[in-house]
Structures are given as C-alpha cells and as structure tokens.
Amino acid sequence: MKKLSRHELMQYGTAIISFLIVMTFTLLIFFWFVQQSVDKSVQNVLQKNTLQQKDHLELVLEKEYEFLESPAAYFGTTSDLFSNDNLQLLAELASSSSYHRLMLFSTDGIGHSSDGKKTDASSRDYFQKTLEGRRVISSPLSSSVDNETLVVLTVPVYDKDQNIIGVFGGSIDVTELTTMLFEDLYSGSGYSFITDPDGNIISIESTHNEIRKNFFTSSSDWVFQTSEDGATLQEDFKQGHANCRKIISDLSYARYISYQPLKYNGWMLCYIIPAVDARQPFAFINNFEIILFAFFICIVLLLIFALWKINQKNQTSLLRQAHTDALTGLLNKVYAEHTISEWLREKDFEDLQALMMIDMDYFKQINDTYGHATGDQVLKIFAGFLKEQFRATDIIGRVGGDEFMILMKNVRLDYSIHLHLQKLYTNLQNIDIPELNDQKLSCSIGCAVAPTDAESFSQLYRLADHALYTAKHNGRGRFVIYHDIKNQQETVLS
Structure with a gap:
C-alpha cells in the first residue's frame, strides 16, 4: 500500500483533533445530558404503562356494563319486574359474578338486592342519571353502606317499546380493580389511586396513608422538579390532561407521579412510584464511567474504521474503474x-461452460448514419x-468497440445453449430505439463449449x-457453435 501523502496526513490529523475537541465537550455535558435523558425516558415509560392500565381498567368496566345489560334486557321482557323468577335470577347472578351485590329498581327508586333486602335509591344521583338512559358509575359515598370502597354501576332497563321501566346495577370494589392493574409493574413498589377532578379520593390502597381524603391537600407541600409542574398539576386534573411529573421534596427519596384521565365522571387514574424503582431499567447508566470509557473507545474505533472505510472506498473505486468499461458498466476486456x-x-x-463472442451487426453504419452519440446509446442499451x-453469476464483458464476451456458466445440456441463444435473438427484436427510426438491432454470435x-x-x-x-x-444475424461447424450444422434466426 502506498504511503499517505502530506495532504492525506493533514486530513487525518484534522479529523483526530476535531474528535478530541468533541470528546472534551462531551465530557463536560455528559452528566447533565444523561440525567435529563433518563428522566425523560422514565417518564415516557411511566406514561405508557399508566395509559395501558387505564385502557385495561376501562375495558374491565366496559365488560361489567355488558354483563349488566344482558340481564337488564331480559328483565325488560318480563311482565313483573320483581317476580320470584327475577329475584331468584338476581341472587344467582350475584353469586357467579364479581359484584358484591346486584340491585334491581323500579322507576320510583324502590327495589330489591341480591341479598334479599329491599332498598330505596330514589334520592341517589346515580339512579336519577340512569333514568336518563345512560350507563352510570357512582361516587364511593353512594355505596358506603357496604363498608368498603365500592362504587355502583347501573344501566337502564327497557321494555319492548324502549321505554325505561327500571334500573339494574351492582356494587363493585374499584380499589381491588386498580390494585390489580399495577401489581405486576416494578415488583409492586408503586401504588395507585383514583381521584375526581377536584382531587377527592375515589379509591386508594389502604396500605398507603400518605394521601388522605383529598390529593391536592395532601400534596400541597410537595416540591416538583420544576415550579411549572406544581402550578399546572391541579389544572391537569380539572382539564383531564395526562402527564408524568417528578417529585423531589426529599432528594434522597424522589418519586414520579403519572396520571391518565378515565372516561367516567372526569376521574383520574394516578400512579406513584419511587424514582429508584422507576429508573431501575436504566440502572446501567449509573456506571457512567464505564459507559463513558466504552463510548470513547467506540468513537476511536469508529474513527479508525471510518478512515479505513474511506481508504477502502477509494481503493474499491479505483479497482472498479480499472475493471469496468466506462461506457457500458460491463467488465472491460482485460478483466x-x-x-x-x-x-x-x-x-x-461437471457441467458445460459456454464462451460466447458477440459482435453487433452494422454498428459502423449506425455510427455513420446517426452519429457517435446515438452509437454510444445503442451500446449501453445492448449491454x-x-x-x-x-x-448474475455469468461473466459479461465488453472487449472492443461493438464486441462483447460472455461466459455462460454451468449449463447442463448442450441443447440448452441453443435454446438460450434462440431466446436471446427473439428478445432482441423487441428492443425499440426511437433514434434508429424503427431499425432493429442485430448481432452475430460465435460460441465454443x-x-x-x-x-x-x-x-x-x-x-x-x-x-x-x-x-x-x-x-450475420445468427449464432454458430464451434462443434456444430464440425458437424456441418448452422442455425439461422429471424
């Protein structure tokens, strides 16, 4: 390999010096950049996870509504809403479902529950809204008689004329549902809760007493990563905006809170997790010295590789130019x-190897009649x-002005060579070159095997x-195979 010229040495030296400058600058901003990047990635992952769990919770509630609507449709077809058969079915449905109890009401709010008790829901907000023909989920206060954090899901009961004749619903433990959502994330180190738009707690795991009745009140002394985060938190809840924020009240115990709006009652599903657990998937970055060293080594190797590739590219380009015919892109005669x-x-x-010499017929006439530019174009098209x-495995080269050489490799039968050349002549007649004024191309081929x-x-x-x-x-306009000459055979093609 030839020695590098002075100009090339200066190019390489400039590249290396530029690299060192970039690396120095990278070292200065590395720590800040990594922290910001990790924080952003963690928050994106948390938002994605919270969104997935929100969708799952809504899907579960959708299934619960569908469960209620099927019996409700049946009740609407019966003549007596509170018949013994209906009440017995009510009890059977409750025993085979996730509901704590099921309730069936007439339009005056008086009804029966699956545990055999009569109940009056006429003053309940969820009952009145259901009479408007909507699916409804109540606030937890509406079902506090169950002594648990329960909500009531209700659907209207329609008769055959689509008139509302009652309300069917059931009480369900929403805290149990939300706890199940996140229990497989981050080894269960975080906790979830649901609030209304004003921050009032709808449900929260009983093991966490950091947040009391109202989230806004309980978090009033929290310090967020930016002052903007704290200022817009309540606005997000009121407007139903999803977000993820970092809480840094205690630097030794930073946390993230991610929240997503539910499509019911303006509620917000929230998830709080210690930063150390949320960042665990990115823990490898804490070994930044090793990362930085590896990064440095990689850059050095990349630089060396880039220089090598540049040199190889130049070498390859030179070899290609040395091996290739400039006009047609085929191999040149020597190569x-x-x-x-x-x-x-x-x-x-074991198979046959067919060497073919091809000469374009009347090419000099094309040059003389239409000019060398057209002649060059014809050569390109023919190539x-x-x-x-x-x-692609066959070897094709241009060995002279209008002469070409081809080695057709590994042909099983001698007859296959004849067929291939016949097909070539047939296809040649399909070439249309406007500059030749309908004149067709022709060639003569000699072959030895x-x-x-x-x-x-x-x-x-x-x-x-x-x-x-x-x-x-x-x-002309034909091919001849050498051993056919000996056998006095010649093929003429149209």
Whole structure:
C-alpha cells in the first residue's frame, strides 16, 4: 500500500483533533445530558404503562356494563319486574359474578338486592342519571353502606317499546380493580389511586396513608422538579390532561407521579412510584464511567474504521474503474478475460461452460448514419439487454468497440445453449430505439463449449472467434457453435 501523502496526513490529523475537541465537550455535558435523558425516558415509560392500565381498567368496566345489560334486557321482557323468577335470577347472578351485590329498581327508586333486602335509591344521583338512559358509575359515598370502597354501576332497563321501566346495577370494589392493574409493574413498589377532578379520593390502597381524603391537600407541600409542574398539576386534573411529573421534596427519596384521565365522571387514574424503582431499567447508566470509557473507545474505533472505510472506498473505486468499461458498466476486456480464465482454470466442472463472442451487426453504419452519440446509446442499451438475458453469476464483458464476451456458466445440456441463444435473438427484436427510426438491432454470435470443444480460455477464445467469423461470413444475424461447424450444422434466426 502506498504511503499517505502530506495532504492525506493533514486530513487525518484534522479529523483526530476535531474528535478530541468533541470528546472534551462531551465530557463536560455528559452528566447533565444523561440525567435529563433518563428522566425523560422514565417518564415516557411511566406514561405508557399508566395509559395501558387505564385502557385495561376501562375495558374491565366496559365488560361489567355488558354483563349488566344482558340481564337488564331480559328483565325488560318480563311482565313483573320483581317476580320470584327475577329475584331468584338476581341472587344467582350475584353469586357467579364479581359484584358484591346486584340491585334491581323500579322507576320510583324502590327495589330489591341480591341479598334479599329491599332498598330505596330514589334520592341517589346515580339512579336519577340512569333514568336518563345512560350507563352510570357512582361516587364511593353512594355505596358506603357496604363498608368498603365500592362504587355502583347501573344501566337502564327497557321494555319492548324502549321505554325505561327500571334500573339494574351492582356494587363493585374499584380499589381491588386498580390494585390489580399495577401489581405486576416494578415488583409492586408503586401504588395507585383514583381521584375526581377536584382531587377527592375515589379509591386508594389502604396500605398507603400518605394521601388522605383529598390529593391536592395532601400534596400541597410537595416540591416538583420544576415550579411549572406544581402550578399546572391541579389544572391537569380539572382539564383531564395526562402527564408524568417528578417529585423531589426529599432528594434522597424522589418519586414520579403519572396520571391518565378515565372516561367516567372526569376521574383520574394516578400512579406513584419511587424514582429508584422507576429508573431501575436504566440502572446501567449509573456506571457512567464505564459507559463513558466504552463510548470513547467506540468513537476511536469508529474513527479508525471510518478512515479505513474511506481508504477502502477509494481503493474499491479505483479497482472498479480499472475493471469496468466506462461506457457500458460491463467488465472491460482485460478483466473479463482474466476472470473467465481464472474460472476455467480453478474449477473442476461437471457441467458445460459456454464462451460466447458477440459482435453487433452494422454498428459502423449506425455510427455513420446517426452519429457517435446515438452509437454510444445503442451500446449501453445492448449491454443492458445482455445483462437481462444472462444470470448474475455469468461473466459479461465488453472487449472492443461493438464486441462483447460472455461466459455462460454451468449449463447442463448442450441443447440448452441453443435454446438460450434462440431466446436471446427473439428478445432482441423487441428492443425499440426511437433514434434508429424503427431499425432493429442485430448481432452475430460465435460460441465454443468447454470441455466439449476445448478446456483452456485461450483455446476457447480462438474457437469462439472462429465460430463468430463463420456466423458473420454466412450472412450475420445468427449464432454458430464451434462443434456444430464440425458437424456441418448452422442455425439461422429471424
């Protein structure tokens, strides 16, 4: 390999100095950048997880509504809403469902529950809203008689004329549902709760007493990562905006809070988790010295690799230029002959190898009539045509002005060569070059086959050239295979 020139050394030196400057700057901003990047990634992951759990909770509630609507449709078809059969079905449904109890009301609010008790819901807000024809979920105060954090889900009961004749509903433990949502995340280290738009707690796990009746009141002394976070927190809840914020009241115990709006009653599903647990998937970044060292090594290797690739690219470009015919993009004469010779010399073949010499007919007339620019265009089109007619593994080269050389590798049968050349001539007639005024291209082909005719490249070349001379001598526009000459066979093609 030649020595680097002074100009090349200066280029490489400039690249290395630039790299060192960039690395120095990177070291100065590394710590800040990593912290910001990790925080952003953690918050994105938390938001995604909270969104998934919110969707799951809404799906669960949707299924619960669907469970209620099926019996409600049946009750609407019966003549007596509180018949013994209906009340018995009420009890059976409660025993086989997740509801604590089920309730069936008439339009005056008087009804029966699955535990056999009569109940009056006429003053309940959820009852009045259901009479308007809506699915309703109550606030926890509406079901406080169950001595748990329960909510009531209700659906209207319609008769056959689509008139509301009652309300069917059930009480369900919403805290149990929300606890199940996040229990598999971060080994259960976080906790979830639901609030209304004013921050009033709808449900929260009993093991966490940090937040009392109202979230806004309980979090009033919290310090967030930015003052903007604290100022807009309540606004997010009131407007139903999703977000994730970092709480840094105690630097040794930072936390994240992520929240997503539910489609029921303006409620907000919230999730709080210690920062150390939320950042656990990114814990490897804490070993920043190793990361930085590895980063430095990688950059150095990349720089060396880039320099090597530049050099290789230059070398490859030079080799390509040395091996390729500039006009057609095919192999040039020297490299085509070298490649074919090496192939024939180094391989022990069982199949036939067909060396073809191709000469475009009347090409000088095309040059003289239409000009050399058109002639060059014709050569390019013909070269592209040859590439289409042969396999990618075959060797195709331009060996002169309008002369081409092809080695068709590994042909099973001698007859296959005849068929392939016949197909080539047929396809050649389909080429339309507007500049030639409907004149069709024609070519003569001479072919010699190894090992039938000869084995070495020099012998095959001589025999194929002789076959080409015979094809041109006999009228052009045809192909001749050398051993066919010996058998006095010649194929003329249209």
